[in-house]
Amino acid sequence: xxxxxLNSKIVVIGGSAGSLEALLDLLPALRSDINIPIxxxxxRKTAPGSPLVDVLAxxxxxxxxxxxxxxxxxxxxxYIAPADYHLLFEADHTFSLDVSEKVNYSRPSIDVAFESAxxxxxAGLTGILLSGANxxxxxxxxxxxxxxxxxxxxxPDTAEISYMPEHAINNHVAHHIMNVQQIxxxxxxx
Amino acid sequence: MExxxxxxxxxxxxxxxxxxxxxxxxxxxxxxxxxxxxRLIAIDKFPSFAEFRYRIRTDKDYFHRFVExxxxxxxxxxxxxxxxxxxxxxxxxxxATKPFIRVWHAGCSTGEEVYSTAILLKEANMLHKxxxxxxxxxxxxxxxxxxxxxxxxxxxxxxxxYIASGGKADFSSYYTAKYDRVIFNEELKKRMxxxxxxLVSDGSFxxxxxxxxxxxxxxxxxxxxxxxxxxxxxxxxxxxxxALGTKETLRFSPFIHRFRQLDKMKIWRKIS
Numbered sequence: 466x467x468x469x470x471l472n473s474k475i476v477v478i479g480g481s482a483g484s485l486e487a488l489l490d491l492l493p494a495l496r497s498d499i500n501i502p503i504x505x506x507x508x509r510k511t512a513p514g515s516p517l518v519d520v521l522a523x524x525x526x527x528x529x530x531x532x533x534x535x536x537x538x539x540x541x542x543x544y545i546a547p548a549d550y551h552l553l554f555e556a557d558h559t560f561s562l563d564v565s566e567k568v569n570y571s572r573p574s575i576d577v578a579f580e581s582a583x584x585x586x587x588a589g590l591t592g593i594l595l596s597g598a599n600x601x602x603x604x605x606x607x608x609x610x611x612x613x614x615x616x617x618x619x620x621p622d623t624a625e626i627s628y629m630p631e632h633a634i635n636n637h638v639a640h641h642i643m644n645v646q647q648i649x650x651x652x653x654x655x
Numbered sequence: 656m657e658x659x660x661x662x663x664x665x666x667x668x669x670x671x672x673x674x675x676x677x678x679x680x681x682x683x684x685x686x687x688x689x690x691x692x693x694r695l696i697a698i699d700k701f702p703s704f705a706e707f708r709y710r711i712r713t714d715k716d717y718f719h720r721f722v723e724x725x726x727x728x729x730x731x732x733x734x735x736x737x738x739x740x741x742x743x744x745x746x747x748x749x750x751a752t753k754p755f756i757r758v759w760h761a762g763c764s765t766g767e768e769v770y771s772t773a774i775l776l777k778e779a780n781m782l783h784k785x786x787x788x789x790x791x792x793x794x795x796x797x798x799x800x801x802x803x804x805x806x807x808x809x810x811x812x813x814x815x816x817y818i819a820s821g822g823k824a825d826f827s828s829y830y831t832a833k834y835d836r837v838i839f840n841e842e843l844k845k846r847m848x849x850x851x852x853x854l855v856s857d858g859s860f861x862x863x864x865x866x867x868x869x870x871x872x873x874x875x876x877x878x879x880x881x882x883x884x885x886x887x888x889x890x891x892x893x894x895x896x897x898a899l900g901t902k903e904t905l906r907f908s909p910f911i912h913r914f915r916q917l918d919k920m921k922i923w924r925k926i927s
Contacts, residue, residue, distance in 0.1 A: 534873045534902050535684075535880075547902055550873075553686035556662060561686040562873045562902050565727040581686055584659060608659075 473558065474501045474589045475538065476652055477582045479575030479605070481508040481597025483625025485517075487645050488595070489524050492543070494649035497526035501655055502538045506546040506578045508571050508599065518545050534562040546573040553581040569601035579605025588613035591655065593648055594639070595619045597629030607638040617641045617648060658696050664704050665689060671712050678722065678792070679855045682879035691725040698724075719795070727874065728796055731812065732767045732805075734869075735901055736819035739771060741920045743821050746896050747779045749924075750864040756785040757863045759890065761854060762871035763789035766800025771817075772867065773843040774829055778822070782846050788861065790852035801849040803839040807832055854883050859890040866891060869921075870900035877907070884908040888925070897923045 480487065484507055495503075509517060521543070522529040529543040538544070538558045546552040552573050553561040568574035579592050579602065592609040594602040596619060606616035618639035621627035633639050643651065660668075665688055669681045680688065692707075701707040710717050733739045750756055758776075760769045769789040776782040791797050814826040830837040852860070854871070866887050872880050887897055888910045897905070897914070899921040905911055914923040 532902075533904065535877060535907075550902060553684075553690065555684065555686045561684045563687045563690070563727065564729055564870045564873070564900075565687075565691070566729055577690070581690060584689065585686075 473586060474591070474655055475582060475586050476501060476503045476591045476593065476655070477506065477578055478503065478593045478595065479506045479579065479597075479602045480595035481571075481575075481599045481601065481626075481629055483596035483598075485520075486596070486625055487619060488521060490645045491649055492521060492524040492527075494646060494653075495525065495527065496653045498541075499527060499653070500540045502540055502542055502544065503527070503652070504532075504538075504544045504546070504552070504578070504582070506552055506573050506575050508573070508575075508597070508601070509548050515548060521545065532560045532562070534560065536560050546578065548573075551577045553577070554585040556585055558585070569599055571599065571601050575602035576605040580608045583609045583612040583614055586614065590614035591617065591652070593617045593619070594630050594633050596624035596626045598626045599629055600632050602629060603633040603636050603638055606633050607636070610638055610640065615640055617643055617651065619648070620644045657693070658701070658704055659693055660689060660696070660704055664708075665692065668692065668708055668711065671708065672718070672721070675712060676715075676718055678853070680725070682855060682876050682882075683874050684876055687727075687874055688725065691727075695721065695724045722793055723795060726793055726796075727870075728764045728793070730764045730767045730870075731809070731816065732771045733813060733816035733820045733822075734768065734771075736816050736821075738869075738898070738901070738920065738922075739775065739816075739820035741917060741922060742772070742898065743775050743779070745917055745920075746865060746898075746922060747775060747781060749894075750896070751779060751781055753864060754784065756781060756865075757861055758785060758787045758865045759861070759863045759867070760787065760789040761852070761866060761868040761887075763791050763797070763800055763849075765796050766803070766849075767805070767813075768867065768869065769800060769847060770803065770829075770839050770843060771820075773846060774817070774822070775820075776846075777843065778824065782843070785846055787847045788863075789847055789849050792851060792853040792855075794851050797849050797851055801844075801847075803844050804836050805830075805839070807835050807837050810837060854886065855879065859886055861890065862892050863890055863895055864892050865896045865898070867898040869898060870903070872899065872903050881908060884910055888913065891925050893925060893927070895925050897925070899923075 550562040618630035
């Protein structure tokens, strides 16, 4: 693997119920000259024409788009995982999609995206787990930690629904516990 | 800590599988393969990668399990109702005047979409002059598809999908329920031809007015995708249609200029 690939940084954010509110606070707080990719995996309904991408794009000065399969992972872009597909990362830094079984009752599953990103980006990966009512993401944060990346859980006191970040914290897989403003500052400093 | 195979180990397994059994998965997208194999090693509790590799090399029955588990066979009837609505309202009327119609479901898995298409053809009064070829690389799923037997507990969801796709009939009139299963009507099945066909290694075998290959190409690398697009191009009638999954595209294909995309749908029509 090329040296520049080993050193690449990426942020992958997972969220479920209540995470949209956190994202709407987080995205405007990010620097407009951020030079790493930010990938967002949230559980959502599969209804076509979902306005999620538009809603988030309004809040960000960075380009926001839904992932297409085999699309290169570019710096300075915010990517949203499409509904009803698992999101995976290839070693050549392109996205892959997968329609296999739901994991934690979810597709996309945060665990699946975290684990795949960890295998490719290793220590360059920061995984962030936001609000939700599901155990998805905990195992993924553990794998991120095992492969040298940084695992962050949203401070449950600040989450709309505390179960998901709390589950990760109780399983001792989160390196940091942060509120949304602290998460923004952390990403801005990467 | 669970076993996560390396790129090199993945290549070794896929080389073994090709050399010993003739199945070529080497051009499949690696990320999904990694995940499926890591998952299989965990489920079947192999203590090491070496033991997993040895089992595949030496146990043909286990190799069948390997194919079953690493290929994705998650499907449903009328999945993406908007797509089936477009098939119903835009594609079928465009080919309805043909005296004889051939449809190919490439990568048909357990057949749910094949029966969905047959229902649309029946409702368009075209089924009697259509043959639907349904193929998959995995003989086990082809057998399942051929049986026309599905789980009763899925029918509620399928019926909702059917109605959302513009279906007006009583969905339950297309099958007979028995215990926890249903069997679809013989009238639908007798217009279907099931066979194994591997998109990686097998060629064109007929000319079709409609080819459906949904959520199959996402598992292929770019080179293999191009090869399969070439195969579909060769297998399509001069004004035939190609239908892909909601996140798949012909956009990067060198043949794109020969196709016109239907409005907002992952359906392309050959124009030359």
